């Protein structure tokens with residue numbers, strides 16, 4: 001990964017340390033997969049990677065440690081605060097101001113699905129891939145899966161049932177075969193680990 005993204009990541013880490021217990025591993029996973037799939041799908045990394053790296057820095061301003069993953073209030077706060085922090089970090093690294101403006105806007109609406117608004121993901125390929133990765137991280141390991149289920153008060157078994165028919169799958173279908181493949185493989189792996 002180019003050094004500019006590494007620099008942005010270094011500036012984001014202190015915020016993530018104050019965020020949710022799994023933010024750092026989540027963003028690391030999304031960066032790796034985002035970098036790989038952007039090459040396959042010819043998606044603009046100048047928008048995608050800073051969006052991935054900075055999208056959840058706003059959890060540093062949320063009082064609850066690991067909030068319910070569909071709670072509207074925390075979603076609203078973390079998007080608003082995250083956009084402010086991201087703007088400062090992008091300015092600090094002297095990121096192209098035009099691109100920074102778009103990234104900050106994306107961050108301010110990145111979880112708008114929680115309010116029933118899927119327009120951001122339909123209007124931008126970066127946002128569509130971002131949303132796929134944000135969703136797919138949940139099944140990237142059994143540990144991540146269990147932690148997300150726990151935030152909703154669900155056991156891994158009942159969370160599996162919930163996740164295999166999550167509204168994401170029909171409202172915001174996977175943007176490409178690469179993300180569909182990750183979903184199919186990781187759900188199969190999680191299923192095997194359920195006892």
Ligand SMILES: [Fe+2]
Pocket residue numbers: 055056078110111
């Ligand atoms: Fe978020």
